[in-house]
Amino acid sequence: MFLQKMPDALKRVLAVFVLVAAAAVLVRVVLPASLTDSRLHIKSTVEREMAHPVRYAGSEACADCHEEYKVKQGGYHKNLSCETCHGAAKEHSENPSELKPKLPRMREFCAGCHTYNPSRPSGFPQVNPAAHNPLKVCVECHNPHDPKPTRTPQECSACHAEIARTKELSPHAQLECTNCHTVPQEHKLAPRSVRAGIPSERSFCGKCHSKDSGRKEAPKVDFLTHGEKYLCWQCHYPHMPEVQ
Amino acid sequence: MERRRFLSKFMSIAASATVVSGFFKRAVARTDGYDPKGHYYGMGIQIDKCIGCGKCVEACKEENNVPKEPFFFRTWVERYVIKKDGETSVQNTDMRIERSNEVFTERDILRSFFVPKLCNQCDNPPCVQVCPVGATFKTEDGVILVDDERCVGCRYCIQACPYGARYLHPERETADKCTFCYHRITKGMLPACVEVCPSQARIFGDVKSSASPLGRFKRMNKLHVLKPSLNTEPKVSYSGLDGEVR
Numbered sequence: 001m002f003l004q005k006m007p008d009a010l011k012r013v014l015a016v017f018v019l020v021a022a023a024a025v026l027v028r029v030v031l032p033a034s035l036t037d038s039r040l041h042i043k044s045t046v047e048r049e050m051a052h053p054v055r056y057a058g059s060e061a062c063a064d065c066h067e068e069y070k071v072k073q074g075g076y077h078k079n080l081s082c083e084t085c086h087g088a089a090k091e092h093s094e095n096p097s098e099l100k101p102k103l104p105r106m107r108e109f110c111a112g113c114h115t116y117n118p119s120r121p122s123g124f125p126q127v128n129p130a131a132h133n134p135l136k137v138c139v140e141c142h143n144p145h146d147p148k149p150t151r152t153p154q155e156c157s158a159c160h161a162e163i164a165r166t167k168e169l170s171p172h173a174q175l176e177c178t179n180c181h182t183v184p185q186e187h188k189l190a191p192r193s194v195r196a197g198i199p200s201e202r203s204f205c206g207k208c209h210s211k212d213s214g215r216k217e218a219p220k221v222d223f224l225t226h227g228e229k230y231l232c233w234q235c236h237y238p239h240m241p242e243v244q
Numbered sequence: 245m246e247r248r249r250f251l252s253k254f255m256s257i258a259a260s261a262t263v264v265s266g267f268f269k270r271a272v273a274r275t276d277g278y279d280p281k282g283h284y285y286g287m288g289i290q291i292d293k294c295i296g297c298g299k300c301v302e303a304c305k306e307e308n309n310v311p312k313e314p315f316f317f318r319t320w321v322e323r324y325v326i327k328k329d330g331e332t333s334v335q336n337t338d339m340r341i342e343r344s345n346e347v348f349t350e351r352d353i354l355r356s357f358f359v360p361k362l363c364n365q366c367d368n369p370p371c372v373q374v375c376p377v378g379a380t381f382k383t384e385d386g387v388i389l390v391d392d393e394r395c396v397g398c399r400y401c402i403q404a405c406p407y408g409a410r411y412l413h414p415e416r417e418t419a420d421k422c423t424f425c426y427h428r429i430t431k432g433m434l435p436a437c438v439e440v441c442p443s444q445a446r447i448f449g450d451v452k453s454s455a456s457p458l459g460r461f462k463r464m465n466k467l468h469v470l471k472p473s474l475n476t477e478p479k480v481s482y483s484g485l486d487g488e489v490r
Contacts, residue, residue: 042381045391050278052427055307056436077442084299084440088306113297113442119323119356120295124443162350 055088062089065096068145075146076125085109085144110138122162123192152188159191163239170240180204180238198233205232278430280384285424286451286479287438288461289360291486293445296321296337296358300437300446307425307436314338316411318422319362319437324488326354332488359489360445362437363388363409363422364470364478371401371410371421380419386451386479387426392418406474424448451479 003011027036059081063069072078083089087102107129116126133141141150149158156177157164167173177183182197199205208218209232227235236242304319305312314336321337329352337358369388372380379394380401390401395418402410402419413420425435429448433439438448449458465483471490482489 038378038381041378041391041394042383045381045389045393046280046383046426049389049423049426050430052308054428054431054433056303056428056433056439058433058439079444080442081439083303084442088303112299113295117296118350118353119325119358121292121357124295 053090055090056083057088057090057093059083061093071143072145075143075148077145077147105137105139107136107138110144116161118162123159125159126161156183167239172238172241200231202232205238280430283385283429284451284479285365285386285429286449286458286481287362287365287424287435288447288449288458288465288467289480289482290445290447290461290465291357291359291482291484293443294321294358294360295443295445296323297442298337299440299442300360301337303436303440304422307428308423310420311414313414316414316420318409318420319360322359322361323356324359324486325356326486326488327352328354330354334490355486357484357486359482359485360437361407361409361470362480363405363424364407364476364480365422365424367477367479368475370404370406370474370476374400374404376400383426387424387429388421389423389426390419390421392416392420395419406471406476407478 006014033040059069062082066082069082072080072082083101085102085104089101091099092101111129114126116128120126138144142148153159160177167175180199184194184196186194187196202223203210206223207213208215209221210223211220213220232238298321300319301317301321304310304317308318310316310318317336323335323337325333325335327333365386365388367386369380369382372382372388375395376398377394377396379391379396380388381391382388392413397412397417397419399412399419402412405421410419410421412418425433425437428435434448435446438446447457447461449456451458453459454463461483462481467481467483468485469478469481470485471478
């Protein structure tokens with residue numbers, strides 16, 4: 001009788017209100033919290049992520065058993081993790097006698113990093129595998145835990161191959177590297193800490209290229225008027241000086 | 245009597261409810277002795293150290309069960325070649341450099357380098373905003389994760405990511421992405437890609453700590469992030485990044 005007295009519009013509003021309230025009760029009370037509470041589903045996801053099995057053991061794990069670790073610490077590969085070459089080894093660290101990690105001996109494996117590629121940073125040791133002792137396995141000459149050139153390279157091109165190739169085609173092809181660069185003996189042993197010297201004066205290039213030089217075949221410029229502000233190599237690349 | 249019994253029952257129920265809810269709250273806050281509050285993770289990438297060997301891609305796939313086919317990556321390495329005619333070409337090195345189809349002669353190249361890429365774990369992640377079911381979220385320690393039980397595979401997040409860092413897992417049919425190897429970093433280990441990188445091009449750590457390799461990286465380098473104009477605030481920063489990198 002109370003409802004009968006009510007206007008129709010109010011009844012409809014009431015019905016909507018009841019529906020909304022029922023939905024709220026459903027979400028808040030009836031449905032399990034795992035479906036509605038975002039904290040819970042975030043927590044369960046984080047737990048599942050954290051329970052994911054670890055495959056790479058980390059290089060500290062290797063040092064406990066393997067002597068080679070110390071050898072590696074002294075060489076160029078000192079910053080490489082063991083698993084960079086030997087592959088994921090968590091299983092091996094848990095069951096050392098039965099599950100052995102990879103032992104890559106193929107040339108292709110070393111070539112993966114050491115093949116010449118112009119995109120690689122200069123100074124990174126790179127070879128052309130087709131020309132570099134093609135039939136030999138790398139580990140025959142280079143100990144992978146302490147890799148070195150088999151002998152101290154005598155010629156500059158061993159490391160500065162790109163420059164050497166460029167220079168070969170240039171008018172400066174006949175000049176030795178040491179003609180312009182001072183190369184301390186230590187540079188060959190510790191190339192990054194002891195640098196080779198470069199000419200720092202215009203008069204150095206002037207020995208051949210100034211008007212009063214005795215060198216007949218070298219192109220001459222007037223050093224008084226020609227680019228007096230700059231060192232020669234700031235405009236002309238000495239390993240490939242432009243010919244005009 | 246009636247009233248006293250009711251009151252005592254009511255009090256005991258209320259007390260146990262308080263205990264239960266307190267336990268529940270604590271359980272939500274922390275998991276297994278690892279406290280995410282003390283951490284906020286980030287990565288640094290040194291472009292001029294990357295040799296493009298693809299060990300990181302291989303290790304990531306192994307560690308995280310990413311399908312081996314060359315379309316699915318949580319991290320990948322791009323090779324940029326900027327030619328003398330001004331044209332820029334980008335290739336995914338796809339774990340093997342020899343496979344790159346385009347061959348450049350040195351004469352054509354103006355400059356060239358490798359750019360390792362992965363999820364930037366944005367501080368302002370567009371992928372989280374668009375997810376219609378709330379399956380992807382940012383953890384307290386700053387990592388963006390995907391709940392693969394909640395994800396419906398609608399691919400909105402894959403579209404929304406400006407870095408292309410997400411893919412649809414072909415077996416699970418849910419979105420998948422880099423988690424900074426969440427299962428490793430919460431145990432104090434490095435992400436697999438950082439662990440195996442032979443030239444230390446990748447540096448991982450806490451963005452707030454200054455006494456760490458990442459802190460040193462941030463002090464010693466001029467840094468840049470990818471697509472800064474989008475205000476996604478990436479937590480992966482690059483040093484030596486070229487303007488051509490997109």
